[in-house]
Amino acid sequence: MRSLLLVLISAAVSFAADTTYDGAKVHYESYGKGSEAVVFVHGWTCDLTFWRGQAPVYENHRALLIDLPGHGQSDKPEVPYTMERFANSINAVMRDAGVERAVLVGHSMGVPVIYTFTKLFPAKTLGLFNVDGAIPQSYKDDAERENQRKQMAPFLKSFQGPNAQAFRGTMVNVMFSAKTSPAMKEEIRTKMLATPAHVAASAMEWMFAADGPAAGETFKVPVAAIMVANATRNGWEARLREVFPNVQKYEAWHGSGHFLMMESPERFNASLEEFLASLKKK
Numbered sequence: 001m002r003s004l005l006l007v008l009i010s011a012a013v014s015f016a017a018d019t020t021y022d023g024a025k026v027h028y029e030s031y032g033k034g035s036e037a038v039v040f041v042h043g044w045t046c047d048l049t050f051w052r053g054q055a056p057v058y059e060n061h062r063a064l065l066i067d068l069p070g071h072g073q074s075d076k077p078e079v080p081y082t083m084e085r086f087a088n089s090i091n092a093v094m095r096d097a098g099v100e101r102a103v104l105v106g107h108s109m110g111v112p113v114i115y116t117f118t119k120l121f122p123a124k125t126l127g128l129f130n131v132d133g134a135i136p137q138s139y140k141d142d143a144e145r146e147n148q149r150k151q152m153a154p155f156l157k158s159f160q161g162p163n164a165q166a167f168r169g170t171m172v173n174v175m176f177s178a179k180t181s182p183a184m185k186e187e188i189r190t191k192m193l194a195t196p197a198h199v200a201a202s203a204m205e206w207m208f209a210a211d212g213p214a215a216g217e218t219f220k221v222p223v224a225a226i227m228v229a230n231a232t233r234n235g236w237e238a239r240l241r242e243v244f245p246n247v248q249k250y251e252a253w254h255g256s257g258h259f260l261m262m263e264s265p266e267r268f269n270a271s272l273e274e275f276l277a278s279l280k281k282k
Contacts, residue, residue, distance in 0.1 A: 019096035021089040024075035032062035043108025045195035047072030053265030070199035081203040087117040107131040130225040138212035159201035177257030
């Protein structure tokens with residue numbers, strides 16, 4: 001059932017709406033008309049408002065902004081917040097909005113989410129725009145997977161218990177840069193720390209547990225990526241190009257923080273528009 005708040009933006013009709021996946025409400029915003037859209041997917045413990053700097057893009061395209069399950073105005077039941085749950089909720093939103101195919105823009109955890117969407121719904125994926133996030137890790141065998149799980153266990157345990165909120169706050173603080181204004185820092189902290197603890201812990205756990213590509217598995221979908229330039233991203237471009245042979249561009253931004261689309265919206269929007277335009281030429 002949709003509950004619509006109609007707003008006229010330029011010549012395009014936009015509205016906020018709710019649909020359901022697995023019995024729970026999924027909230028989204030829809031812009032423009034048509035069966036092909038740009039779908040914006042936020043990161044871990046964020047919500048669709050983190051894309052407000054991209055209004056010049058989504059207000060001029062057929063576009064969907066989604067509050068993933070457990071986030072923003074979507075329902076927050078006690079369930080496993082897997083990448084598959086998130087990807088299927090995107091599909092539910094697209095179906096509700098009458099969108100058949102999409103270019104998916106994913107930030108942070110949104111990258112493994114849109115990767116999973118591509119695996120589940122390849123015919124519905126027109127392109128991927130990765131924003132400072134990595135595709136899931138691949139393992140040569142179960143032993144390697146189990147070893148990684150043991151190594152991650154102490155980190156994941158930090159998201160549970162009485163000190164979990166403080167740990168999350170510390171983690172959020174390291175995502176900023178000199179370009180992140182004090183007001184923006186406060187907005188980001190407030191919204192991320194408002195996400196319920198059970199959602200934050202489960203989404204983090206399943207993000208690291210997500211299955212990466214099988215040996216030799218590749219995807220033909222066009223891809224672009226904007227990443228923060230630092231040592232922790234070393235090797236990310238090579239891996240992306242190995243899995244997605246059709247990487248059209250990979251930008252490494254020096255001096256930027258994790259929320260680079262919020263810090264430098266004009267630069268970000270220009271890069272995204274360039275990618276969208278390139279897809280229309282094909």
